[in-house]
Amino acid sequence: MENDCFYSVLQFCPDRARQESVNVGVVILCPAQKFLGLKTSESVDRLRLLFSHIDFDEKFFQLQLNTMENRIRSMRDDEKTKADFEHFIDSRAQDLVFTKLRRLFTETPVSEVDKLFEELVLVPAKLP
Secondary structure: OOEEEEEEEEEEOOOOOOOOOEEEEEEEEEHHHOEEEEEEOOOOHHHHHHOOOOOOOHHHHHHHHHHHHHHHHHHOOOOOOHHHHHHHHHOOOOOEEEOOOEEEEEOOHHHHHHHHHHHHHHOOOOOO
8 A cells, every 4th residue: 555655855055045956865754654764875976067166065065964864864763744854854954955845655665765866866857
């Protein structure tokens, strides 16, 4: 049976005024299965290329990403509702931000994390 789950894309947005961002991870929340999964990119090549006009600090980015991963891991032990997670993603104010939650129906949230990661993070959008 498919579960009512939610996902969000983790984005690197170093200049909020310009609102330019790069997808660097995905997170899935599936309250019925008490599942919270996150997968993030290990490569910063696209970030260096797309944000060459700013002083991109790779070490600081990795620190932010590791902090976010640890925060998500620490939340796995708690029962999280959609409202709890929405509050969490809305309270982020650094260079790493989450998109609004989107609904997803799946039987296997673990494999869905990998699928969404490949589709939304690894494969860049094609230009028309």
